[in-house]
Every structure is written in structure tokens, then in C-alpha cells.
Amino acid sequence: MSAPKIMLVAAEASGDALGAGLAEALRRRVGDELKLVGVGGPKMAALGIQSPFDIAELSILGWIDGIKAYGRVKQRVAETVELAKAEKPDAVVLIDSWGFTIRVAKAIREALPDVALIKYVGPQVWASRPKRAKVLANAVDHLLALYPMDAPWFEREGLETTVVGSSALHVDMSGADGDAFRRAHGIAPAAPLLLVLPGSRPSEIERMTGVYEQTIRRLKIRFENLQVAVVAAGTVASDVTGRVAAWPFRAHIVSEAEKYAAMKAANVALATSGTVSTEIAMSGTPMVIAYKIDNLSYALMKRLVTAKYITMFNIAGDEEIAREFIQHDATPENLAEAVTDLMADPAKAQRQADRQTEVLELMGRGSPNPSELAADAVLRVLDARKAS
Template sequence: MSRHLKVMMVAAEASGDALGAGLAQALKKRLGDEVGFVGVGGPKLAAEGVESPFDIAELSIFGWLEGIKAYGLVKRRVADTVALAVAEKPDAVVLVDSWGFTIRVAQALKTALPGVPLIKYVGPQVWASRPGRAKTLASAVDHLLALYAFDAPWFEKEGLPTTVVGSQALHVDMSAADPAGFRAARGIAPDANLLLVLPGSRPSEIRLMTPVFEAAVARLKRQDPSLEIAVVAAGTVAADVTARVATWPFRAHVVTEADKYSAMKAATVALATSGTVSTELALAGAPMVISYRFPPLSYAVMRPFFTGKYATLFNHASDEEIARELIQKDATPEKLAAEVGRLLADSEARAEQAARQTAALDRMGDRSADPSQLAADAVLRVIAEKAAAKGQISKL
């Protein structure tokens, strides 16, 4: 006998909102009207029927000290989320990314709703820092949906069942990208060197990285006044980025999310803030230099917990620095300009790096299966197994 299945989604950032929406769509494709959704999320989950009790933008917190400052707010929002779960009594809860928030929700739900399957979608990057979080997660949830093959062993050794579903970043559809059209629309010659700057998608990243990138690009423009510059303004920080770029003493084309993939394919070289955008750039065939700065006090506190050699996922998967990483004290205009300038001046180096980046993507996981569908299959399997263990009739 089948009846309506209720799945609670909890996503506290834009990236998690997108992942959760993809999972919801895959579940709907599988079950149609037999599945419904409640929970916490942004506009994409709202489009799938999730009425969030609060705006998740207020939880976009990055940095250790910043987290301490926001502790009171986070605690209240955890309580709001748990109260919603208790009221709705879902058949399963899927906690998407956002470690600091979702682990607190998971721990509270373990007590508030015993027996309800708790599924974490995206585990903490224990390969990069604080490996003890694997044990913490294993004690708080029933199953992990991991993005990359190299994630699973860290959690499985702590007894947490893990399904590798793959990353949506490895499945970005760039078939509609038009690099030639992108250049033509902006008056950029087909053979001109084009540097694409991607300063990030968090307000803190824009605040810390944009001035450094501006100074690095200024050095490159002095060396080569003909160098064309384009800057991606991610949707969540578009107004801030656009306003900052408008003050630059040289011309820079502002790129919206709609034209991002065309710009990536059109770029000669990219200069990017560390994040999943590095995977997208690799898919587009753009050689890149990666950089990042943390707030100084946060970095001083967090630095002892960093255990991974690389910040960039495909560098980690290959265990080599394919794309140059300039982090914190190395993230200076001089060093950034030198590394970007080296690539701009050497077409063979660009081609070699782009090829190595592409090869590294294959080490990150299966690029053929749909991650959202694999995640949906795993969620339904966990619900069925939990129901069978309690002797209940499956709703699936």
C-alpha cells in the first residue's frame, strides 16, 4: 500500500538550495504526486514547494570568528527548524551542506524525532581540515550522500553508510555556451587575450578578494594594455561586484550568471577565488590560477586544523598542484600577476594545464550518471530500509 511521502529538506546556503531542489525534482520524477516537501531553503526549494520559516541569507556565515558572533542567531534558527520538523513529522530529513548549521539540526533531531531517517547531503571536507568531523557526523545521521569518491573512506571507517552520488559541478551543461558570440558582443577580438576574474559568491569573499584581484589585474594591464578583462558577478553578490568594478581605473566587462559559461569558454586564463567554480572552469577548458584569503583572525584560529595539501578539488583528487594555488599570505597582487602573466604569455603552458585539469576531473567521480537521481534513489532506499527495520509497510 502506498501513501503520500513527506521529505523535509534543510538547506542554509544558495549552493545547498540548488542541490536540494535538484533532489526534490528527481524525487518528483520518480514518485510524482506521491511525494511532498517541507523544510528550510531558498528560492529554488521554494519553487519545489518548500515554505521556509526564515530567510536563509542570514545564515550565509563564513569564518570561525564570524560563526561565534552569529551563534545566537544560528541557535534560534536551529530551534525554528527542529520545531518545524516536530510539527510536520516528515518520513525523512535531508540536511544539505552547511556543516555548522545542519550538524546542530541533526543532533537536535536525533533526540526530537528518534527513528526518522536523517540523511546528510554533502559531508564536511575532512580531507582538508578537522578529520574528527567524520566521527561527529557518523554519530548524528543515518546516511551520507557524498559528492566525490575520495570522500567515502573517511566516513565509512567511522561506521557511516555512504553513497557516492557525484557532484553537479561535474555535470554542468555548457552546450549552449557561445564563446565567439560572447567576445563579439563585447568588442573583444577573437585573438585577444581575455582574463576572466571570478571573485566569489559570498559577501566576505568579495570584500577580501576583489581589492587583491583589482591590484593584480592593474599590474597585468600595465604590462599589456591590450589585455581584455571580464569579471563574473555571481547572483548573490552581483550588485556589490558591479559597483566595485565600476570604480576600477581600466575597462572590465561585468558578466552575469547567464553568460558565465560563455565567458569561461572564451577566457584565455581565469583568476578565481577558490570554490566549486574551479571545477566549472576545468570543464570549460580554462587554465586558471586559484586564490583565497580568510579574515586574518579567523585564519589564525583555523590554520592548525588545515590538514589537506590543496584547496582545489581537482588538485586534491590528483594529489598535485595542477592549478597554482595562492592562499592567504601568498595571495598578493604581485604573486597573482606573476602566475597569471606566465600563463598569458605561454600558449603551450595553457594547453598543457587545461588538458591536465580535464584529466583530473575523471578522478573526482563518475561523470556519466545524474547525481540528483542517484541521490533520490539513495534517499528512497534509506527510507525503505528504516521502515523495514521498524516493521512498517513501505510507502514507496
């Protein structure tokens, strides 16, 4: 029997990482004869999955940005479907990025009704817009969910669901050396170090870097020897580097390769909300969270979102372990004050870091590797298809 052909579709940096992990796990099971095609970023490309277009342009936040990009998204959906029609895969795994991948799912279902469609990361229907569970159930054959609380929402709609866990809970920090990071960047062991993580989407970089610059200006007055490091995520690295170079003070640029070492080296992290908050918690560093989208999208979101928090470990712990500053509250004054609280009180910072770690256990830290579980589930779906 010939090896299966599997198409992976990722539209953002986080999805690219998930896709790469899944691809490697699938190859371990099937062997080099496994055929992988799809849409993704540099991590998937390094494994031989060449994307027909640059996914950076699909990193979209908010309704307004979505409307502006509608024509481009529609074109990229069509190109993705054409790739599926040309390759005729046995299964298509659609990774995160709800707005893009649900359109791709519906179009592939119409064009290739017999292909197995698998969604990897479902919409957070427990936080907002629960009707999306039914929409997804009608569009795909199987869901690979990140958290146990996801499953009941989709299974009620008849969608078979496998809980695989979050890859952020399985980050290998064993090789991350904070002391070595400080030495490499000429940062004294006792110097206060703030790590800034502005995001991985172009719109996040555009909205947040100016806020962070003004925040750091205030912090440098309070902490004379404050050192600053800024993570430049792969898909937005040149944009981040260019913006930070224009700051009137020095900031160390951190590549993806040294990101975890920087997390361990930092006294406090200031981060744009996202998966990275879980990774920072894994490193044992306390943090402050910020987030901004366009005002109209935010006004609409406030009507739809029911969750009290946006950071996953805050949601899991049902408390604001790490302080969150959203939209109009994400001001340089507020952020500087929150960072100062942690930077000036090491005992308080340690208590927060300890609480973050405790809640990671509730979220599934230490459970089996998500990429391995996801690969097993994909192959089970394919086996069931062949059997029927």
C-alpha cells in the same frame, strides 16, 4: 500509500543548487504528489520550496566570522527545527554547510527522533579534523558523499554512505558558447579576456574583490587590450555589481545564466577557491586560485589541515596543476604574475588546461548524474525505514 514528505535544508548557494537538483530528481521518481519543504535559496524556491529566511546571512567563513554570527545562526537553527516540527517530514536532507547543518541535525533528532536524517556532502575529514566523522555518524542515518575517498572515513564509524559524485563534474557545457558571449559583450575574438570569479559568500566578496581590483590594475599595464568579466553569483550579485561598478576600469558583469559561456570565452580565470574551480576545469579554461579568511581563523586552520592543496583537482592529482595563493600569498603582485604566465604563454595555458581535464576523469567525470544517485539513495533510506 501517500507520497513522502521530504525536507531539504541548504544554507549556501552551492547547497541551494544541490538541493534543487535533488528536488527535481525526486519529483521525477515520485511524481508531483511528492511534498517538498525546507530551507534554501532561489533555485529551490523556483521549485516551490519556500525558505522561512534568507540563507545569504548563513554564508560564513572562519572562526571569527562564526563567533560574530553565533546568535543569528542559533536563531536560524531554531527556526529550521520549528519548520520540521510543523511539517513532520518523513526525511530531512541536510546539505553541506557543516557548522549549520550539524546543529540542525542534533536538534531535529531530539525533537523528532523517528525522522530519517540524511547528510548530503560530508565534512572533508581526509583533509582536517577526522573526528568529525564520528560526530556525523552519531547525528544522522545516512551520508551522501561526493568522492570515493570520503566513504571509508565514515563507514569506519558505522555510518552508511552512498557515493553519489560531485555535481560540478556533470555541468552541461554543451550550450555554452564562448564566441557568442564575446559578441554579446562587444569583446573582440582576439582580445585577451580574464574571467574573475570572486566567490558566493559575502565574506569572500568583501575580502577578495579589492585584491582582484589591484591585480587587474597591474595586468592592464601588461596587456593593453585586456578585457575583464566578473561573475556575480546569485546570492551576492548586488554586492559584486556594486563593488565592480566602483572600479576605475570597465568590467563586464556576468550573470549565473551566462557563467559557463564566459568560462569558455576566457583565456584565463582568476577564482576564489570553491566548487567553481571544478566547473572552470570542465570548461577547459586554465585558472589561478586565491583564498583569504580572517588571520586568526587561518592560523588555527593551519594547525588542523593536513591536505597539501585546497583545490579538488589539485588534491586528486596530488600536484599543483592550478597555482594556489592562500592568505598572505594572495597578493595582487603574486596573482598578476601567475595570470601573466598563462596569458602570455598560450602553450603553457593549454598544457595546464589539458592536465586539469585529465584529473577530472580521476574524480569521476562521466559517471552517473549525482542528483539521480542521491534521489535513489534518499528513497532507499525511506523504504528501509518503512520496512523496519
